[in-house]
Amino acid sequence: MTNKLPVPDPIAQQHSDQLLASIKQKIAAAGGKITFAEYMQHCLYLPGLGYYSAGSYKLGEQGDFTTAPEISPLFSQTLAHHIRDVFSQITPSNILEFGAGSGKMAVEILKELDQQSCLPEHYYIIEASADLFQRQKILVAEEIAHLRDRVIWLNELPKNFIGVILANEVCDAMPVHSLHFQNGEVKERYIGLENDQLQWCEDKLSQEELLSHANDIQTLIGDIEVITEVNLASQAWLASLSESLQLGAIFIIDYGYPKASYYHPQRSDGTLMCYYQHQGHSNPLILQGLQDITAHIDFTALAQIALDNGLDVDGFQSQADFLLAGGITELANRVQENDELSLFKQATEIKRLTLPSEMGETFKVLTLSRSLNHPLSKCQLADRRYNL
Template sequence: MNELILPAPEPEDLAVSLALRLRICSAIDAANGQLAFSDYMQLCLYLPGLGYYSAGKEKFGAAGDFITAPDISPLFAAALARHCVDALQQIENGILLEFGAGNGQLATDLITQFVELECLPSRYCILETSPSLVEAQKQTIFARHPNLTDRVVWLDSLPTSFKGVVIANEVCDAMPVHRLEFTQQGCHELAVTYDGDNLRWCHRPLSEQLKAFAEQIKQLNQDTRPYISEVPLVASAWLNSLAKALQQGAIFILDYGYPASEYYLPERDQGTLRCYYQHQAHDNPLILQGLQDITAHVNFSALAETALSADLDVSGFHYQKDFLLAGGLAELASEQMASSQDVFTQMKMAAALKRLLLPGQMGESFKVLSLSRDIELSRLCPMSDKRYLL
């Protein structure tokens, strides 16, 4: 296999990374020499001032490390907005709550759509863990909607009780995961330790919660070869608190991922963890701390199970292409194509649509889990519903 060659970081970025490594080593010491991988990932991504999402460097778009759907085309938000409006119209005084709003593009485009559809929620709330991204979001949103400074609000924590629609686009994949390793000797949790300057993997015994997950994985994957995979305890806990707070409304979780039966297939024997550095993907999270994104595919079955045990309705599980088409993407796109005289603009729009919809691109690798309480999500298409896979 070719050796991975990544672009060399700038000296000032290396200094930030080194400072983060020192903080990680202190955390390893405080954890008796073995830091659970999920705690390591939390520090790498979110340690205030130093973590990947907290340190203020450009992450989105061509100058960053990755591109998300809202940056591909505003048609993504237009189709999602129609699903939200369907839910909001059934809720008296419902809010919109967006988790992890990134660079603010999705919020900006959704608000544009809500205004056009005359269905702007009483409050558009954003819960974002990264202070530097909050600033970026304010700039993007208020540049387009300067008269809405009192309608768009940033929350410090989840409201204890609310009615409305929740959106999490590519947020769950950015939540820390636990990692398990199955060998001939049994199953261990993967943790991080250090020798001198080097961070390296080590093993920890399983907690009771992880033991239950390990049993499930063994039943799904009967293969006896060595195997590594991820467990979404953090995302499940997040959804559980959200479910407790949502009195009435809908939750749309959009992300790349699989149902458990596909997540734990024998051929995925190194798990789904990926790192992104300047648009290059690789699988070593123990380097470039704070400079690279670390992400894992979402286990949608685990989220659906959490939703059910918290008394939410699991209302749909769709490929992104089917969800967007049910939100009217095809009609919206042809209207826009017809109104544009410029061939270059039309070609750009066609390329964006392909990226959002084609199975080999985001169309099928991205899925949408739609959850609800006391409302009907009537825009979801039953013909393309894949709940039977969960």
């Protein structure tokens, strides 16, 4: 599948070779192998060289993949209406967005909340990529200059946060461990070197924390041979969010499944995917620093972390149901009826965001909260918590 991928230009190839050389050094320094999670971390986030850390275009039509906020402002506007529901129950109201990408979602949410006279005191952003941080700053200054003082970039989680925390397609970009189940046994998959080429190799689990996950997965798959992923980073991330959140809600939007579907014996090759210039494939050992590497989210694991840390799990919906409950069609109706081009454009965007064959079903929204007085009723439309 990977041999039809576009060939990088010489400058991009040079960049990739530099990252690959650095990864090889790390493998040698680690005694011959690193976990796949470490490899993925280097490929995506090694300062100056990783996919997200360096300057490639990444998001949108000219990049490698498109996310919901890039497809349509209606996504962020609808999210703003869900946020407004939380704001009606809390003061002060703040937003904290993780991994804000190009910054489009932040800009559109603030525009919509401004229009609704419901602005947050602050819109905080925590961004792992220095390159995207720069782009977000520029976009905010260009698009919402009058609100720019409200947007604050943070390097760490605030203490006793009151407000709404957002993460759209962030967890899927966190490094995962790769496990191989065979004949009732589990091995971890590492990246090593053979004749100076990257190679998959297997050994015992690198961390004790993986053991309970491996036991759960083994129970679900039985004796079937399966390669799959465990995302410890997203679980640690959510535990830290829950420590920070004093009052408010968290919306986690991403592609993924409840545990039983994630670790279903039929999904025996796992969920690891790479994206290069809008072509998806499954080989992470090429195009280092030039392609995105992702894995689907186990939403049951996140919901369990939430419960273990005293958060309420308010809803688990498909993206389509979340957007419909938030009023995406009513928001679309604000376009003038005689503006046929805009009407057509919006209809196409809504289809992409909500149709089951597009993003509507693959993407899910997990809504979590702490100490709200009333349930977030719109997050319970076609609720699927029973699946978690």
